[in-house]
Amino acid sequence: MPAPRKYPVELRERSVRLVMQMRREQPAEAHRAISMVAKRLDVHPATLRLWVNQADVDQGPIREHARGPARRTRNVSPSWNAKSVS
Template sequence: MARPSEYPTELRERAVRMVIECRQDYPHESAAIRSVASKLGITSTESLRKWLRQAEIDGGIGAGKTSEEIAEIRALKKKVAELRRANEILKSASAFFTAELDRPYRS
């Protein structure tokens, strides 16, 4: 399970908006990211870069899986793991009861 983010969603959205708005004022996007990160107290510029890329994907600008698709995949993987565990339990129970039925009856 992923650890919770130390940055609130509002801060992430604000940081992404700020980078998008001031991107043209800097020679490189990375300079805009560094500037916004330092202004907002974001210690990792890589985190801000990832937020920006995900916002572009969610907005239809970039290629990749949207946040909704990622959440759905995560939920489906969790469900598959749960079903596999249940299947293993049922297989073990089936083997146990089959062995019980095969035992000779003693009176």
Template sequence: MAAPRKYPDELRERATRMVLDLLEDDPGSQRGVFRRVGDQLGVNPETLRGWVRQTQIDAGTRPGTTTDDAQKIIELEKEVRELRRANAMADSSGERKELCELL
């Protein structure tokens, strides 16, 4: 189960929108923008930088794994673990070997 989020979704959206708007106006002042907006909203600038990066990835303006794709990967990895566990249990009980012999 995932840990509870420290910041509400509305704050995340507002903060990323503020940063992206300021970066459009002056793209050369990235470091100052994250610090300034972070101080205004009480968010660590590095946390804010991560939110903005993920927003850009989700929007397709930056390369990387989107939030939806990351969730799918997590679900598939969980399924693989469950299947491997089931196979290991079948191997240890001899069920799987018996099935192979029948074929």
């Protein structure tokens, strides 16, 4: 049986929603959003940071980089990709 959750799902959803809202409404204070919401709702900042990061992943990319969409591939030399054929 899994361990009981320390924080209710509703608190998690509300916390993430508040952080996202603060980031949109106050871009200059975006770096402090997690600590401010965590303190207000009595949630550990590291826990809230994990929730927000997971929400970002679940929602997908929110905006593109100035030069276009982010690339998840890296430029690897052909010798690393080539399979040796014997």
